[in-house]
Amino acid sequence: MEITGLRDIFLSKEEFFDTEVTVSGWVRSNRDSKNFGFLTISDGTFFTPLQVVYHDNMENFNEIAKLGVGAAVIVTGRLLATPDAKQDFELQATVVSVEGDTLPDYPLQKKRHSLEYLRTIPHLRPRTNTFQAVFRIRSQIAFAIHSFFQERGFVYVHTPIITASDAEGAGEMFQVTTLPLENIPMHEGCPDYKEDFFGKKTSLTVSGQLNGETFAQAFRDIYTFGPTFRAENSNTQRHAAEFWMIEPEMAFADLEDVMFIAEDMLKYIIQYVLINAPEELEFLNQFVDKELLARLQNIVKSDFARVSYTEAVELLSKENDRFDYKVEWGCDLQTEHERYLTEEVFKRPVFVTDYPKDIKAFYMKLNEDGKTVAAVDCLVPGIGEIIGGSQREDDLEKLTKRMEEMKMNLEEYQFYLDLRKYGSTRHGGFGLGFERAVMYITGMSNIRDVLPFPRTVGNCEL
Amino acid sequence: MEITGLRDIFLSKEEFFDTEVTVSGWVRSNRDSKNFGFLTISDGTFFTPLQVVYHDNMENFNEIAKLGVGAAVIVTGRLLATPDAKQDFELQATVVSVEGDTLPDYPLQKKRHSLEYLRTIPHLRPRTNTFQAVFRIRSQIAFAIHSFFQERGFVYVHTPIITASDAEGAGEMFQVTTLPLENIPMHEGCPDYKEDFFGKKTSLTVSGQLNGETFAQAFRDIYTFGPTFRAENSNTQRHAAEFWMIEPEMAFADLEDVMFIAEDMLKYIIQYVLINAPEELEFLNQFVDKELLARLQNIVKSDFARVSYTEAVELLSKENDRFDYKVEWGCDLQTEHERYLTEEVFKRPVFVTDYPKDIKAFYMKLNEDGKTVAAVDCLVPGIGEIIGGSQREDDLEKLTKRMEEMKMNLEEYQFYLDLRKYGSTRHGGFGLGFERAVMYITGMSNIRDVLPFPRTVGNCEL
Numbered sequence: 001m002e003i004t005g006l007r008d009i010f011l012s013k014e015e016f017f018d019t020e021v022t023v024s025g026w027v028r029s030n031r032d033s034k035n036f037g038f039l040t041i042s043d044g045t046f047f048t049p050l051q052v053v054y055h056d057n058m059e060n061f062n063e064i065a066k067l068g069v070g071a072a073v074i075v076t077g078r079l080l081a082t083p084d085a086k087q088d089f090e091l092q093a094t095v096v097s098v099e100g101d102t103l104p105d106y107p108l109q110k111k112r113h114s115l116e117y118l119r120t121i122p123h124l125r126p127r128t129n130t131f132q133a134v135f136r137i138r139s140q141i142a143f144a145i146h147s148f149f150q151e152r153g154f155v156y157v158h159t160p161i162i163t164a165s166d167a168e169g170a171g172e173m174f175q176v177t178t179l180p181l182e183n184i185p186m187h188e189g190c191p192d193y194k195e196d197f198f199g200k201k202t203s204l205t206v207s208g209q210l211n212g213e214t215f216a217q218a219f220r221d222i223y224t225f226g227p228t229f230r231a232e233n234s235n236t237q238r239h240a241a242e243f244w245m246i247e248p249e250m251a252f253a254d255l256e257d258v259m260f261i262a263e264d265m266l267k268y269i270i271q272y273v274l275i276n277a278p279e280e281l282e283f284l285n286q287f288v289d290k291e292l293l294a295r296l297q298n299i300v301k302s303d304f305a306r307v308s309y310t311e312a313v314e315l316l317s318k319e320n321d322r323f324d325y326k327v328e329w330g331c332d333l334q335t336e337h338e339r340y341l342t343e344e345v346f347k348r349p350v351f352v353t354d355y356p357k358d359i360k361a362f363y364m365k366l367n368e369d370g371k372t373v374a375a376v377d378c379l380v381p382g383i384g385e386i387i388g389g390s391q392r393e394d395d396l397e398k399l400t401k402r403m404e405e406m407k408m409n410l411e412e413y414q415f416y417l418d419l420r421k422y423g424s425t426r427h428g429g430f431g432l433g434f435e436r437a438v439m440y441i442t443g444m445s446n447i448r449d450v451l452p453f454p455r456t457v458g459n460c461e462l
Numbered sequence: 463m464e465i466t467g468l469r470d471i472f473l474s475k476e477e478f479f480d481t482e483v484t485v486s487g488w489v490r491s492n493r494d495s496k497n498f499g500f501l502t503i504s505d506g507t508f509f510t511p512l513q514v515v516y517h518d519n520m521e522n523f524n525e526i527a528k529l530g531v532g533a534a535v536i537v538t539g540r541l542l543a544t545p546d547a548k549q550d551f552e553l554q555a556t557v558v559s560v561e562g563d564t565l566p567d568y569p570l571q572k573k574r575h576s577l578e579y580l581r582t583i584p585h586l587r588p589r590t591n592t593f594q595a596v597f598r599i600r601s602q603i604a605f606a607i608h609s610f611f612q613e614r615g616f617v618y619v620h621t622p623i624i625t626a627s628d629a630e631g632a633g634e635m636f637q638v639t640t641l642p643l644e645n646i647p648m649h650e651g652c653p654d655y656k657e658d659f660f661g662k663k664t665s666l667t668v669s670g671q672l673n674g675e676t677f678a679q680a681f682r683d684i685y686t687f688g689p690t691f692r693a694e695n696s697n698t699q700r701h702a703a704e705f706w707m708i709e710p711e712m713a714f715a716d717l718e719d720v721m722f723i724a725e726d727m728l729k730y731i732i733q734y735v736l737i738n739a740p741e742e743l744e745f746l747n748q749f750v751d752k753e754l755l756a757r758l759q760n761i762v763k764s765d766f767a768r769v770s771y772t773e774a775v776e777l778l779s780k781e782n783d784r785f786d787y788k789v790e791w792g793c794d795l796q797t798e799h800e801r802y803l804t805e806e807v808f809k810r811p812v813f814v815t816d817y818p819k820d821i822k823a824f825y826m827k828l829n830e831d832g833k834t835v836a837a838v839d840c841l842v843p844g845i846g847e848i849i850g851g852s853q854r855e856d857d858l859e860k861l862t863k864r865m866e867e868m869k870m871n872l873e874e875y876q877f878y879l880d881l882r883k884y885g886s887t888r889h890g891g892f893g894l895g896f897e898r899a900v901m902y903i904t905g906m907s908n909i910r911d912v913l914p915f916p917r918t919v920g921n922c923e924l
Contacts, residue, residue: 003714005682007615024682024714026885044681044713045615072885074714099714100856100886123877124884126680136681139618146608153469153507156601160915161623161666161689162636162704164922174624174659175643176636176666178693181653184643191643197636197693197703198922204623204638211915211924218588219506219598220467220486227623227688231640231659241659242624251506252465252486252536252561394562415585415924422586423488423534424562453622453673460626460660462673462877 001074007045009079013089022076023050023091024099026127029110032065039064039096041073047132047279051090052077064096070106070127072099115449122453122462130287133280134450137273138438144272145225145246145434148265154248155219158226159208164200165412172231173203174241204229207431209247210363210416213392216249216427217419223248225434233457237446238335238383240435242455249429255365255374255391258428259351262378262387263304265432266349270296273441289443295381296441298348305350307341309333309372312352315345332359338377338384349380362406363416364390365428366398376430383440389430396420463536469507471541475551484538485512485553486561488589491572494527501526501558503535509594509741513552514539525560531572532564532589577911584915584924592749595742596912599735600900606734607687607708607896610727616683616710621670623689626662627874634693635665636703666691669893671709672825672878675854678711678889679881685710687896695919699908700797700845702897704917711891717827717836717853720890721813724840724849725766727894728811732758735903751905757843758903760810767812771795771834774803774814794821800839800846811842824868825878826852827890828860838892845902851892858882 004021025041028049032038035056040049052075054064067073077093107121108128118125125131146156162176178197179185185192193201208224215222224247231241248265250257273281274296285293307315316327316337325334333341333352342350354372357364364373378387393399399420403410410417438450448454453462466483487503490511494500497518504511514537516526529535539555569575569583570590580587587593608618624638640659641647647654655663670686677684686709693703710727712719735743736758747755769777778789778799787796795803795814804812816834819826826835840849855861861882865872872879900912910916915924 005615024887026679044617045683070885072714072887099888100882102884106884123676123880124680126677132680135619135677136617138620139612142618142620143608143612146605150601150605153467155506155598156604157597157914158600158604158689158706160704160917160922160924162691162917162922163924165924172640174638174640176638177643178634178636179643181637181639181641181643181646182648182651184646186644189644197695197919198917199920200922202922214585214924215588215597215914217488218586218594221507227620229624233659242622244620252534418585420562422564422568423532425486425534426561452619452677455622455624455660457659458661460622460624460662460664462622462625462627462676 003074005045006043006050009050010046010048013079016079017081017089018078020076020078020094021091022074024072024074025050027067027069027071027073027102029069030065030067037065039067039073039075041075042132044132047129047136047277047283051087052093052096053090054093054096058093058096060096060098063098067098068102068104068106069110070102070108073097074099115446119448119454126452129283131449133277133283134438134442134444135452137277137280137442138450140273140276141269141438141441142225142434144269145265147272148268149221149223149248152221154221154223155215157208157212157215157222157224159205159211159224159247161205161227162198162202163205164198164202165210173206174229174231176202176204206230207245207247209249209429209431212247212249212429213419213427214415216251216429217423217425220251221248235457238436238439240447240451240454240456243447243451244434246432246434247429249427251425251427253391253428254426255353255376255428258389258391258430259304259306259376262351262376262389262430262432263349266378266387266437267300269437270441271300274300284443292443299380302348304378305346305348306353307346307350308353309355312341316340330356330358333377335384338379339381342379342384343381347381349378352377352379360390362402362408363392363399365393366402374428378430380440383436386436386440387430387432389428391426391428394420394424394426396424465536467507468505468512471512472508472510475541478541479543479551480540482538482540482556483553484536486534486536487512489529489531489533489535489564491531492527492529499527501529501535501537503537504594506594509591509598509739509745513549514555514558515552516555516558520555520558522558522560526558529560530564530566530568532568532570534561535559536561577908581910581916588914591745593911595739595745596900596904596906597914599739599742599904600912602735602738603731603900603903604687604896606731607727609734610730611683611685611710614683616685617677617681619670619674619677619684619686620688621667621673621686621709623667624660624664625667626660626664627672635668636691636693638664638666668692669707669709671711671891671893674709674711674891675881675889676877678713678891679885679887682713683710697919700898700901702909702913702916702918705909705913706896708894708896709891711889713887713889715853715890716888717815717838717890720851720853720892721766721768721815721838724813724838724851724892724894725811728840728848728899729762731899732903733762736762746905754905761842764810766840767808767810768815769803769808769812770815771817777807778802792818792820795839797846800841801843804841804846805843809843811840814839814841822852824864824870825854825861827855828864836890840892842902845898848898848902849892849894851890853888853890856882856886856888858886
């Protein structure tokens with residue numbers, strides 16, 4: 001049986017007018033009169049549901065009339081233009097066959113549910129308008145990111161999830177083990193990792209960057225797109241224990257190139273969603289964030305602002321009265337500061353560059369002033385930091401010195417130092433938190449509502 | 463400084479002839495004569511390296527002449543067609559600036575290294591011809607998979623990596639924990655998981671399918687593409703502890719639809735690589751597998767064969783003499799059987815369908831015979847099973863009965879049963895092992911050579 005997706009019908013409706021089609025979907029509403037009725041059905045391929053008209057000349061009219069919200073049907077009929085009605089067209093059904101009925105306790109009856117309630121039913125919430133919009137846009141953003149980098153010749157690299165290094169000490173890590181927790185084999189007072197699967201202590205990755213750099217020194221332009229983890233006991237709207245990151249890395253590139261590609265990428269993915277999910281964005285603009293569309297359209301057109309960390313601190317410290325954390329040179333910027341800069345001062349995305357070396361990672365390139373490094377954060381309205389990047393230290397001597405200052409184990413990073421020994425190049429890259437990008441583009445304010453199955457402290461459902 | 467990628471030059475060479483360009487790259491070879499020399503450089507964007515000619519009228523001629531393999535350079539010059547030479551064109555350099563020199567102990571001198579040796583330097587092996595080919599093709603296959611599904615309206619879903627369920631009991635799992643292994647808090651003789659990060663015992667996912675099904679019942683067509691894990695102590699050429707899987711799932715679809723999309727997808731990604739990586743495939747065909755190109759071209763053109771498990775067992779049991787494991791109805795097929803079917807009997811990819819229910823997972827749809835399920839494996843020459851799929855049991859009663867027979871904890875699968883209560887649909891999907899696909903398309907025979915940083919028992923480097 002040939003089933004046509006509603007997306008095909010809605011996007012090429014003229015081709016289908018006055019022809020017979022078979023569609024499938026789940027009932028969103030059902031209104032029956034004495035001798036006819038209306039079903040609206042959604043098959044998940046298009047945001048807007050289809051109106052189906054059924055009549056009492058169908059032998060299962062009574063069965064259809066009783067169908068509840070959520071039931072699955074397959075409908076054959078003729079698509080008719082309805083220029084005078086609210087919707088452009090409707091399907092005059094000849095056959096409505098019930099694929100799977102539903103039960104009266106179906107939790108998603110036709111009314112609005114709170115996001116909090118919907119989080120308790122992660123297996124059903126994708127059926128609601130809000131999550132139809134959010135998760136289709138999430139998928140589109142992911143594909144736009146791949147398209148953006150592939151069109152530019154970047155090679156996609158799967159950096160490892162299980163790792164024996166702590167990368168950059170970027171955060172608390174989850175341990176991965178096959179040792180029996182009820183009876184850990186010990187050796188001289190420590191767990192005997194020789195008995196563990198990999199013969200050493202292993203964890204879930206916090207960043208693929210260092211691995212990514214090894215590939216950039218071979219393919220010039222690469223990107224990663226994979227899950228990363230933080231075992232941080234923080235229960236905020238913006239943090240999850242498991243989230244996805246995109247980390248491009250470019251050889252023969254400096255901080256200027258990093259900013260160029262970051263701005264270009266953000267505009268590309270927003271443009272992609274504006275073109276491919278107009279119905280979803282319209283819905284989110286109406287029910288979630290009234291300024292969403294205006295903000296997205298504005299970003300595509302405007303150049304991102306630029307300010308050095310030192311200049312930003314000057315701007316912010318004048319306004320210290322309004323901040324919980326007072327700003328002075330050398331401190332890390334908090335979300336309140338970031339949002340003030342991007343929302344109040346610049347009113348658009350802004351790159352903040354050249355941070356004090358002491359608040360940034362060991363691998364960032366030391367500037368000539370000896371105090372700051374060639375780091376860049378991209379701040380966007382409503383979110384704060386969405387991208388963090390840098391030019392990397394490519395000088396073997398300076399890098400070794402910095403790692404020694406920070407008391408790092410050079411032995412463990414021999415592979416990373418090798419990149420500076422054999423054909424070192426100026427290079428840089430950034431990390432984009434994927435969920436932050438999805439929040440930004442959908443207007444959703446809680447990371448739990450842009451992750452299909454969110455993992456946060458105390459929560460690991462399904 | 464505007465640096466042009468070698469890919470742009472090789473793919474649009476006429477546009478660059480007789481113009482000045484600046485390129486970058488790493489030295490592959492350096493031959494100098496008295497008053498001139500040749501560098502071949504590769505920038506990682508294109509498989510074929512570029513020949514650069516330099517002369518003693520350049521002030522750093524001596525420095526250039528001494529450059530070793532692996533050094534990084536930036537070269538400005540004029541691109542000249544050389545119709546009488548081996549290569550179509552060369553770059554007559556005016557400036558060669560040394561970006562980063564290399565050391566005499568650079569492990570990748572200009573000679574062939576064994577794959578075993580290269581596995582010991584995973585941070586450098588991407589610079590070799592073999593791994594330039596393999597990892598660019600890996601990236602292209604990944605993108606082709608996304609393109610295939612997105613063009614068909616499938617929604618990409620990130621199913622969770624950390625999970626509290628054991629999915630289908632598909633294999634040994636890695637445990638994920640923040641409990642201190644040197645001092646596990648105990649409660650009544652068991653680890654006290656209330657103290658663990660998620661408040662319960664958690665592991666790394668072995669499959670995203672069950673989660674994927676929840677989204678298919680909302681979006682109709684979805685796919686996952688993410689890492690999966692097996693803590694199996696098996697040291698074979700085809701198994702890794704961490705690998706990537708693609709798991710599409712379609713509502714309103716039967717086993718026929720599953721096979722159609724699987725065949726279509728495999729042909730699409732092979733066609734994509736044939737078009738986009740001809741130089742890489744040519745190289746692999748010459749040095750890795752002499753039948754690679756013929757095999758790939760053949761698959762794109764041929765219809766996949768189909769045989770039921772019962773028919774396959776009849777064919778195989780006649781040849782039991784040649785097998786280590788003898789075949790009889792009810793047994794699982796081993797790689798030797800799978801390869802015999804696809805390589806000797808059908809000489810092309812083959813779908814084997816309708817396996818005995820007792821050797822397949824609980825969620826597969828029971829056929830009318832009561833003995834077999836609507837399962838399908840796709841076998842390909844040189845590999846054996848590359849895809850495993852099925853139509854899913856969509857009948858609440860039958861599914862519950864089967865789960866009870868298998869003594870599963872129904873409570874834990876309530877979300878999965880809900881999908882059969884509220885608008886159940888015929889549906890199905892499959893899993894493609896991504897590395898198996900990469901092995902198949904590159905001709906590489908060891909999974910360690912298609913994973914950027916392979917994780918196998920006892921091995922977790924970088």
